[in-house]
Amino acid sequence: MGDVIRLTDKPIEPDALRQELFDPAAGAYAGFEGWIRNENEGLAVERLEYEAYVPLAISEGEKVIAEARARFPLLHAHCVHRTGMLEIGECAVWVGVSSAHREEAFQACRYIIDQVKVRLPIWKKEHYTDGNSGWVNCERCAEHAHPEAASL
Amino acid sequence: MSKSITVRYFAIFRERAGLDKETVSIDAETAADVFEQTKNRHGSSEPLGHCKVAINDVMADWSSVVDDGDTVLLFPPVAGG
Numbered sequence: 001m002g003d004v005i006r007l008t009d010k011p012i013e014p015d016a017l018r019q020e021l022f023d024p025a026a027g028a029y030a031g032f033e034g035w036i037r038n039e040n041e042g043l044a045v046e047r048l049e050y051e052a053y054v055p056l057a058i059s060e061g062e063k064v065i066a067e068a069r070a071r072f073p074l075l076h077a078h079c080v081h082r083t084g085m086l087e088i089g090e091c092a093v094w095v096g097v098s099s100a101h102r103e104e105a106f107q108a109c110r111y112i113i114d115q116v117k118v119r120l121p122i123w124k125k126e127h128y129t130d131g132n133s134g135w136v137n138c139e140r141c142a143e144h145a146h147p148e149a150a151s152l
Numbered sequence: 153m154s155k156s157i158t159v160r161y162f163a164i165f166r167e168r169a170g171l172d173k174e175t176v177s178i179d180a181e182t183a184a185d186v187f188e189q190t191k192n193r194h195g196s197s198e199p200l201g202h203c204k205v206a207i208n209d210v211m212a213d214w215s216s217v218v219d220d221g222d223t224v225l226l227f228p229p230v231a232g233g
Contacts, residue, residue, distance in 0.1 A: 034233045051163050052232075053225070055209055081232060093233045113233060121204065121225075122232035123163035135164040136231040137202075 004077060005061030007052050009084040012091040021076040026098040030105035032113050034093040036086050040136070044129040050083045050092065053121040057081070064115040068097070071111065072104040079112055081122060092124075154179050157186055158223040165194035165228050173223075183207060184214040186224045194226055202229045 077097040160173040204227040
């Protein structure tokens, strides 16, 4: 079994990653892939550049996974996030969980991606088709985080 | 009392500052003081609540006390995923 949270500058391969979650006791697997799309707030995006402060992205990510495991009866939970320059359609983040039943798999997967987006020191710079670029400000993402996690 | 603080800038803060870290001698009691007193570098007008801070590689609060020799990491609003 790999580390629960990883950052990589190589392409994410969900099919290979989900195999790490197989477990004889698992009746459910839920996965989430975040992809690079070609538009944000009306601007045509050509590619996206991710920067992470790895030591704290790892430690904060480990906390998120531990919280998910404390909240939901999981067998395994992993998350992999990309760094570097990504093209349209590439996978930027993958979350996978396995559990006995589907309900906790769905919930834990949602919890992990929501928290990862608002807590890990990761930033993205959009490069637009017109040659301009800009850092994405993720204030809106906080609205999607689970309210009860705010006090953790 | 003046303290020697190493400040690290990330993402848009680093681009605005034109450097990724520097050691400054400032009269700062808390992490928030460090943020305020380096504003001419990171240029942020964001509310503090939108940004994050770490001290010596541990996530901290803006009210956390900084000591002489500490490294303070200033994080602009995060945007993973």
